[in-house]
Amino acid sequence: MPKPDLYRPEAFAMPPGIYMDGNSLGLMPHAAKRAVESRLADWAELAVVGWDRWFGLSEALSPALSRLVGARPEEVIATGSITTNLHLLLPTFYRPQGQRRHLLATELDFPTDLYAMRSWADLNGAELRLIPSRDGHTLHPDDIAAAITGEIALVLLPTVLYRSGQLLDVARWTAHAHAQGCVVGWDAAHSIGAVPHQFHDWDADFAVWCSYKYLNAGPGAPGGLFVHERHLGTVPALRGWWGNDKASQFKMANDYERGEGAGAYQLGTPPILSLAALEGALEVYDGVDLAQLRARSLELTGLLLTLADEQLPEMQVITPRAEAERGGHISLQWEHNRQVSLALRARGIVPDYREPGILRLAPIPFYNSEADVRGTVQAIREIIDSGEYRTVGGGSAVS
Ligand SMILES: Cc1ncc(COP(=O)(O)O)c(C=O)c1O
Numbered sequence: 001m002p003k004p005d006l007y008r009p010e011a012f013a014m015p016p017g018i019y020m021d022g023n024s025l026g027l028m029p030h031a032a033k034r035a036v037e038s039r040l041a042d043w044a045e046l047a048v049v050g051w052d053r054w055f056g057l058s059e060a061l062s063p064a065l066s067r068l069v070g071a072r073p074e075e076v077i078a079t080g081s082i083t084t085n086l087h088l089l090l091p092t093f094y095r096p097q098g099q100r101r102h103l104l105a106t107e108l109d110f111p112t113d114l115y116a117m118r119s120w121a122d123l124n125g126a127e128l129r130l131i132p133s134r135d136g137h138t139l140h141p142d143d144i145a146a147a148i149t150g151e152i153a154l155v156l157l158p159t160v161l162y163r164s165g166q167l168l169d170v171a172r173w174t175a176h177a178h179a180q181g182c183v184v185g186w187d188a189a190h191s192i193g194a195v196p197h198q199f200h201d202w203d204a205d206f207a208v209w210c211s212y213k214y215l216n217a218g219p220g221a222p223g224g225l226f227v228h229e230r231h232l233g234t235v236p237a238l239r240g241w242w243g244n245d246k247a248s249q250f251k252m253a254n255d256y257e258r259g260e261g262a263g264a265y266q267l268g269t270p271p272i273l274s275l276a277a278l279e280g281a282l283e284v285y286d287g288v289d290l291a292q293l294r295a296r297s298l299e300l301t302g303l304l305l306t307l308a309d310e311q312l313p314e315m316q317v318i319t320p321r322a323e324a325e326r327g328g329h330i331s332l333q334w335e336h337n338r339q340v341s342l343a344l345r346a347r348g349i350v351p352d353y354r355e356p357g358i359l360r361l362a363p364i365p366f367y368n369s370e371a372d373v374r375g376t377v378q379a380i381r382e383i384i385d386s387g388e389y390r391t392v393g394g395g396s397a398v399s
Contacts (some may be wrong), residue, residue: 004166004287006296009367011221011284012216017348023329023362024352025199026216026281034278038274052273056246057279058190058222059263064282068215068290069188070198071226073259078211078224078278079270081109082189085225086116087158091237091284093183093206094120096156100181101140104155106131106139110162113187117156121291122263127155137318137331139165144173154183159197159207160190163358165319167195167327167395171202176201189213194222194297199226206231214328214364217278222271227262240267243310293365300373302365304330307377318358331363339389340380346392348358349379378394 013028030307039089041048062073069076080088090343094103103121105114107130114128121128134140138161148155155177160167177184186207193214199207207226211217235258241249241258244266246255258264271308301319309328315332334340334357341353352360361382363373 006288006293006365007367007369008284009174012259012367014209014349014367016324017350018374018375019350020361020363020368020372021198021350021352022216022364023194023213023252023360025212025219026193026214026364027367028218029281029284030199030285032216032280033217033279035276035283039272039276040353047278054391055117057275058266058270061279061282062261062263064285065224067103067190067224068192068285069209069224070202071200072198072229074232074263075200075229076221076224076226077262077266078275079266080225081220081223082110082187082208082210083112083116085223086113086185086187086208087119087204088156088223088236088238089185089208090116090120090224090226091195092234093185093231094124095183096124096126096153099151100153102127102129102151102153104131104142104152104182106133106157106161107159107210108133108137108139108161108163109156110187110189113156113158123146137333138166138320139168139233144168144324145176147178148177148182150180152177154185156185158190159186160186160195160371162190162333163318163354163360164330165190165327165329165360167320167354169190169324170197170199170204174202174204183187190327190329193285194294200228204228215278216366217281218274221274221278221281225262225265227265232261232264233384234285235293236265238267239316241266244264244283247284283334297363298323298326300365300368301326301328301330303375304361304373307374308332311377311381312384314329315359329360332359333357334359338395339392341381342394343383343389343392344376344379346381346394347383349376351376 005211061078066073138283182206188209193210210223211221243266315334335360337357
């Protein structure tokens with residue numbers, strides 16, 4: 001198959017203006033809409049008989065998904081959200097024993113990861129320890145290394161930190177944690193679809209991700225999980241009928257028979273219409289060279305860094321500058337950035353904003369160009385120079 005062009009805005013529903021928020025909610029690929037419409041048509045036409053087409057849909061997405069995370073198809077499954085998947089995986093993978101009983105995360109994690117980890121620490125009378133950050137934005141390798149001790153049963157790390165965009169070295173920290181006898185899981189929310197992974201070869205025990213960001217599968221789309229093949233013989237601690245062996249699921253036996261692969265971690269009936277959006281969204285990645293996608297992303301974020309340095313001296317770039325240490329977005333911090341973000345939106349430029357004062361900008365190779373990057377930086381400059389940010393109103397609880 002010939003390689004498709006990376007830059008394909010015509011494959012997406014492009015809102016007017018500039019969209020730089022694909023790290024929060026990716027734009028809708030037309031293929032996602034078509035896939036949902038087709039599944040809706042199945043429902044209209046076939047009603048319950050439609051299950052002949054929908055049964056096994058989650059598993060059917062595994063080959064495409066597994067390529068994005070560097071896994072074997074049987075090691076991944078599209079299911080749940082990051083939060084539910086963490087709750088699903090932790091009771092299987094967190095096995096406290098003697099002194100080795102605590103959980104480890106980082107103080108810069110997305111809150112839901114900490115809530116899930118603390119739930120399981122509390123249920124087991126253990127501690128949730130947090131790797132500290134020296135600068136409030138990034139993690140220092142010495143601090144990661146120091147926190148991984150013989151008292152830790154399980155470590156959960158983000159591949160890319162959601163605020164600063166720091167990319168961690170998954171292979172290095174997985175090997176390091178294993179050498180200390182810990183189980184290691186990864187939250188790949190901010191890397192899947194933007195950064196190539198090799199979860200199988202890197203030997204991660206498990207990983208979770210969502211698909212509404214770089215994967216463009218839509219709001220609340222099913223996320224996914226990876227379980228390394230060496231764990232696929234283990235019966236999940238939390239079980240549901242959708243994780244039963246597919247061949248015997250409808251025999252309705254009282255005893256659970258472990259399904260094949262990571263699919264055994266599914267619980268109940270999958271949301272077929274949302275899965276259809278993911279099914280369509282994955283088509284965008286068909287034939288895409290992930291190394292080329294990453295190289296283009298680095299070019300765009302590199303340009304953004306250069307322009308921010310030249311034109312936005314009041315803002316602090318909190319994303320690491322080294323290519324090997326940054327994900328798909330660049331984060332700029334300034335005390336007035338919430339207002340800057342609202343003023344950008346008023347001009348038709350959609351950035352992403354996170355407290356405290358962090359503007360996240362994600363130029364997406366599929367639908368953003370150099371002109372978008374330049375236009376965004378220029379607009380920020382004008383908003384500051386004109387004082388527009390002081391008077392802009394609006395905003396909501398989520399933006
Ligand atoms: C790193 C990270 N983890 C988890 C989540 C959210 O998890 P869920 O898919 O359960 O809503 C996000 C959402 O932005 C995130 O950035």
